[in-house]
Structures are given as structure tokens and as C-alpha cells.
Amino acid sequence: MKVCMILTNGFEEMEALGTYALLRRGGLEVDVYSLRGERAEGRFGLTCCALKPFAEFKDEGYSAVILPGGPQYKELEADPGVQQILRDFDDTDRFLCAICAGPTILGRAGYLKGKKYTCFTAMNENFGGTYTGKYAETDGKIITGKSAAATMEFAFAILETLLGQETADKVKKDIYYQK
Secondary structure: OOOEEOOOOOOOOOHHHHHHHHHOOOOEEEEEEEEOOOEEEEEEEEEOOOOHHHHHHOOOOOOOOEEEEOOHHHHHHHHHHHHHHHHHHOOOOEEEEEOOOOOHHHHHHHOOOOEEEEOOOOOOOOOOOEEEOOOOOOOOEEEEOOHHHHHHHHHHHHHHHOHHHHHHHHHHHHHHOOO
């Protein structure tokens, strides 16, 4: 099963890399796209290279799209191509996943209406749904995470939803996760 993640400069490293690593541990194939060619520089200066250029995005049967947070959310939200992908995934009943500032993109576009969701508390607006404040929230085809501190819970929610509880539990065991 494949998912895609979209980054640009200013992405939150923990949310992108932590989610990526946990999803890969669970057996998901993760394609990472950059709005700026083959690179993206994180909020704290980490540069990721050899990413897939977003201009060449091809829907390869992805089950979910993932939007990490960080200051990048403004550029992602303003990009017509990103908005089109969200519409396409929603129209074809696939998962929209976002963490921290990322759910703001989903909320402003109307995907959180009537849904339970979470996001960075200070960025919560009236999105027409129910803000829970949990570290991770799944409601139908929407999976949201609260903050960088919630990265593991967010990734586990994606794993559980896409690959099942057994896979999520195996990854937790493999990394000695205890709650």
C-alpha cells in the first residue's frame, strides 16, 4: 500500500520524518513530494534531498495524502495543485491526513465540517467540526494530529487505519513504545 506526503520549505522535521519512519516500519510505501523541485528545507534547517518534484506528481494509487505542519502550511494551502490533490482524494474516498498546522488547510477547505478533528490548539478556527484536542483523531477518512509531540500517535493512527491494529501494535512493540 502506498501513501504520499507533500513538503515545502518550512516543514516541521519531527512531524514529517517521524511519521515517515513509523509508516515505513509498518510496511507502507511513502513517496515524498516537494513543491520546490527535489529538495525541501525544514523549519530547523534540515534539508531533505532526492524528493519527488511535485510538478511531476502522478497519482500512483495512493491510499492517503499526508500534510505535515510547520510554517510550510501557508505555501501548501496556497498551492492550487495541493488543493486539487485534496479534492481528488476526497472525491475518491481516500484518506486526508494532516498534523499540527496541516489540519488548518483541511479546515479552511471545508473537509473538517461535521468531523471530529485535532490540530495545533492556537490554530483551531471554527472549521464546522468538533475540536477534540486529542493527540490524534480519526473520523472517517480524516486523520489529524495535534502537534510535533503527537507525531507518534498520528503515525500510529494512520497505520491502524490503513493496515490494522496488529500492524500498529507490532511497530509499537518494535520501537519499545509504552504508554
